[in-house]
Amino acid sequence: MDSVVPRDAPDPGAIVVSESRSQIGILFGFLSLAFAVALARGVTGAQSTPGRVAVAVIFGVLVLVCVRAWVMMARRPARLEIAGDVIRYVPRHGPVSSLSRQQGDELRFVKRQQGPRIWALELTVAGSGSGIVLGFFSRNAVRQACLARGWRFDSQVRRGRA
16 A cells, blocks of 8 residues: 555656546446436336335435436546556545555456455456456556556456455
8 A cells, every 4th residue: 555645646657547437427327327217117107196206216316326426436537557666546535555566567457256246357466466456447548558667467367256
């Protein structure tokens, strides 16, 4: 972990890769649309006034939460700062994590199991136990930026357990 605060400016020599707005938009657009359709169908299909009110409140709140999350994530995306000696993950909130060249210079994409049916793609240094979950980052953009700063890549995507 570094002492960098998420609002600090990136290192001038680093390549900054932000989360993919299209991936964020697809996810939250789909969820917002699904909840809006459920809202419309629930209000028109409810048999009583209390049922219509309950459906309107529940799905109205879900639509608003999705739209708010979408706007927040699009306005302030997390970022990767890729320099020659370190790769930093700077989230919207919370601590900054990093991968150091002291751990090695060969990077690897690893699919980590985070639950019985949930997998997350991580960027790790080969042979180290630490990784950065890539979430909404474009894997190709991350690879290109890392290669431009002298990092090497293992050619395979591996599976691991969390």
